[in-house]
Amino acid sequence: MKPLTVALDILQGEDNCYFGTLLPTLETLMSKTLEMKDSLTVATGLPEAIVQAIKKRFASVLESNDAMLAAVTLPKFKLRWVRDQRKKEMVKGILAAECHKFLPGPEQQPARNLWKLR
Numbered sequence: 001m002k003p004l005t006v007a008l009d010i011l012q013g014e015d016n017c018y019f020g021t022l023l024p025t026l027e028t029l030m031s032k033t034l035e036m037k038d039s040l041t042v043a044t045g046l047p048e049a050i051v052q053a054i055k056k057r058f059a060s061v062l063e064s065n066d067a068m069l070a071a072v073t074l075p076k077f078k079l080r081w082v083r084d085q086r087k088k089e090m091v092k093g094i095l096a097a098e099c100h101k102f103l104p105g106p107e108q109q110p111a112r113n114l115w116k117l118r
Contacts, residue, residue: 024081
């Protein structure tokens with residue numbers, strides 16, 4: 001139960017608990033819980049039950065683009081918590097698309113080369 005207690009301590013933090021910490025904490029909790037499955041001799045179904053409960057309760061957060069962006073823009077996490085390479089590329093694309101929204105369009109760009117220096 002150590003991964004669960006560590007995750008609870010992180011998420012109950014008062015000073016350094018941001019929205020961006022939720023998704024990496026949940027992903028790490030699920031992976032560490034499943035890793036300890038093989039070492040159990042009693043209650044072998046408990047890790048899978050915990051992971052399924054997390055997926056059910058936090059389904060909207062686990063698939064949320066806002067949660068992914070909040071996590072990858074926190075310097076503490078960046079992309080370290082994303083294990084799947086396809087998901088990493090997807091998150092990079094989402095981040096790039098969001099950044100491009102703030103770039104000025106061609107009609108808003110300042111005029112350049114109006115005066116040439118001689």
